[in-house]
Amino acid sequence: SQQGEEDPQALSIQEGENATMNCSYKTSINNLQWYRQNSGRGLVHLILIRSNEREKHSGRLRVTLDTSKKSSSLLITASRAADTASYFCAPKSVNSGYALNFGKGTSLLVTP
Amino acid sequence: GAGVSQSPSNKVTEKGKDVELRCDPISGHTALYWYRQRLGQGLEFLIYFQGNSAPDKSGLPSDRFSAERTGGSVSTLTIQRTQQEDSAVYLCASSQDSANTGELFFGEGSRLTVL
Numbered sequence: 001s002q003q004g005e006e007d008p009q010a011l012s013i014q015e016g017e018n019a020t021m022n023c024s025y026k027t028s029i030n031n032l033q034w035y036r037q038n039s040g041r042g043l044v045h046l047i048l049i050r051s052n053e054r055e056k057h058s059g060r061l062r063v064t065l066d067t068s069k070k071s072s073s074l075l076i077t078a079s080r081a082a083d084t085a086s087y088f089c090a091p092k093s094v095n096s097g098y099a100l101n102f103g104k105g106t107s108l109l110v111t112p
Numbered sequence: 113g114a115g116v117s118q119s120p121s122n123k124v125t126e127k128g129k130d131v132e133l134r135c136d137p138i139s140g141h142t143a144l145y146w147y148r149q150r151l152g153q154g155l156e157f158l159i160y161f162q163g164n165s166a167p168d169k170s171g172l173p174s175d176r177f178s179a180e181r182t183g184g185s186v187s188t189l190t191i192q193r194t195q196q197e198d199s200a201v202y203l204c205a206s207s208q209d210s211a212n213t214g215e216l217f218f219g220e221g222s223r224l225t226v227l
Contacts, residue, residue, distance in 0.1 A: 042218035
């Protein structure tokens with residue numbers, strides 16, 4: 001199965017600003033998921049967007065999906081210091097097994 | 113339990129020793145995954161179990177690594193003759209049915225340090 005590639009690798013913003021992270025992938029997907037990781041421990045699922053959806057919202061999170069460009073973006077609005085974490089995307093491929101693969105993530109730092 | 117439970121949370125061992133890491137998935141979850149994450153890196157897929165099917169072992173880095181899942185629930189990842197490059201956080205995740213949503217629920221990981 002494929003993995004997503006997150007961009008940028010690192011992002012530093014101030015509280016209140018918006019943070020945008022991008023994910024690119026290579027083959028057709030069923031869905032794409034975003035996860036968050038604090039301090040190198042377990043990942044927490046944030047949001048799942050299906051291949052037939054173009055945009056999805058959850059609280060201050062907004063995810064878009066462009067299957068023609070094989071890309072997705074995660075927008076965090078009005079960021080807080082507590083949003084500091086690493087963010088990973090995980091594209092779920094159509095025909096390549098069940099395992100989800102994760103890239104290196106985007107490391108987000110939100111300073112007060 | 114309410115979430116995925118992993119033990120030990122931290123393990124320090126000497127090079128050449130064997131280690132066992134345990135994962136207790138969410139009750140009723142049929143799929144179970146092991147990942148490895150080296151410091152500052154992404155997650156490397158190691159192995160995947162789905163129900164009673166043969167596991168997908170394609171991510172295991174060498175024959176020193178093995179895993180089993182007994183009774184479709186608890187899983188143990190065993191690393192034999194540990195090497196310093198095995199130092200990493202080993203993450204376990206489970207999901208209800210990977211064919212449907214694929215949403216994974218992760219444990220807090222087992223941090224392995226090989227001296």
